[in-house]
Amino acid sequence: DEVLRSETVRTLQFAPDDVSQPLLRQVANDETAAVDLRADAAIGLASAAARGTADENTLDLLATWLSGENETLRDESLRAMRGVLQPTERIKQAYAAVARSLIEEEMSDTERHELADHVALNLIARGKEVPEMELQTFRWQRPATAEGWAKLLDAKGDAAAGRRVFFHPHGPGCYKCHTVHGRGGNVGPDLSNAGRLVREKLVESILEPSKEIAPQFTTWSLVTAAGKVHTGMIVHEDEGRTVVGDVEGKTTTLQTIDIVERVAQRTSTMPEKLTDRMTVGEFRDLLAFLESLR
Numbered sequence: 001d002e003v004l005r006s007e008t009v010r011t012l013q014f015a016p017d018d019v020s021q022p023l024l025r026q027v028a029n030d031e032t033a034a035v036d037l038r039a040d041a042a043i044g045l046a047s048a049a050a051r052g053t054a055d056e057n058t059l060d061l062l063a064t065w066l067s068g069e070n071e072t073l074r075d076e077s078l079r080a081m082r083g084v085l086q087p088t089e090r091i092k093q094a095y096a097a098v099a100r101s102l103i104e105e106e107m108s109d110t111e112r113h114e115l116a117d118h119v120a121l122n123l124i125a126r127g128k129e130v131p132e133m134e135l136q137t138f139r140w141q142r143p144a145t146a147e148g149w150a151k152l153l154d155a156k157g158d159a160a161a162g163r164r165v166f167f168h169p170h171g172p173g174c175y176k177c178h179t180v181h182g183r184g185g186n187v188g189p190d191l192s193n194a195g196r197l198v199r200e201k202l203v204e205s206i207l208e209p210s211k212e213i214a215p216q217f218t219t220w221s222l223v224t225a226a227g228k229v230h231t232g233m234i235v236h237e238d239e240g241r242t243v244v245g246d247v248e249g250k251t252t253t254l255q256t257i258d259i260v261e262r263v264a265q266r267t268s269t270m271p272e273k274l275t276d277r278m279t280v281g282e283f284r285d286l287l288a289f290l291e292s293l294r
Contacts, residue, residue: 014042021045026187046076046083067097102119115138157286159288165286188217195292206275222263
C-alpha cells in the first residue's frame with residue numbers, strides 16, 4: 001500500500017539509527033520506487049549524517065546521488081551534505097564535480113542560481129568561505145525588501161519538495177517547533193491548516209517573524225530563584241509546572257513557584273534570517289507546501 005509505505009518512511013525519519021538506517025537505505029536504493037518516496041527516505045539518512053552516525057553505506061548512497069542524473073535525488077544529497085562535516089573522498093570528488101558543472105556545463109539561469117545556492121550552503125555549513133568570483137556571482141541575489149522577495153518567489157513551487165524542506169534537519173528547521181498532521185514540535189502554532197492564510201502573510205511570517213505575534217505565542221524571559229534565565233514561549237503551564245520552548249524547539253520544565261520574574265519580549269521565538277538557511281528554490285517549495293495545507 002503506497003500510503004502506508006510513505007507514512008512508514010516518514011515515521012522512520014525520527015527512529016533510532018540502528019532501526020531506521022537499513023530500512024531507509026533499502027527504500028532509497030529502490031529504483032522501482034517513486035522518486036518522492038526515495039527522497040523522503042533521504043531525510044532520515046540526512047538526520048544520521050547530521051549526528052555523525054551515518055555509516056559508510058549511507059555516505060556512499062549520497063555520493064551516488066550527488067553524481068547522478070536525477071535532479072531531485074541530487075538536490076536531496078546536496079541538502080544532506082550540509083550535515084556531513086567530514087565527507088569521504090568519494091563525496092569530495094562528487095561534490096567537486098557538481099561545483100565544476102556551474103562553470104563548465106550549459107544550464108538555465110534558474111538552474112545555475114539554485115545549484116550555486118546549494119553549493120554555497122554546503123560550504124557555509126562546514127565553516128568554509130564562499131569563493132567570490134567562482135561561486136558567489138552565480139547565486140541568487142537576495143532581495144532587501146518584502147516586495148522584492150514576493151517577485152522572486154512568484155514562480156511555482158513543488159509542495160512535495162516543500163514538505164521535505166519543512167521536515168529536513170538541514171533547512172529552516174520548521175518541524176522543530178511546528179506540527180503538521182501530527183508530526184513535529186509543539187512550541188509554535190500547529191500549521192496543519194496554514195493554507196488558509198494568504199500567501200503574503202505566509203511570506204511575511206518567514207521574513208519578519210517578530211512583526212506580528214499572537215498573544216499566546218509571546219516570547220518570555222523567565223528568571224528563577226537560582227538566578228537562571230530561560231527565554232522562550234510558554235508551551236504549557238499547569239499543576240505547578242511551566243514548560244518553556246526555545247528557538248530550537250527544545251522544552252524545559254520549570255517549577256512555577258521557582259519563577260521570580262517574567263518579562264515579555266518583543267521578538268518572536270521563531271529565528272530571524274530563515275532565508276539564509278534555504279536556497280530560493282527551497283523557499284518557493286516550502287511556500288507551496290504550506291499553501292497546500294487546508
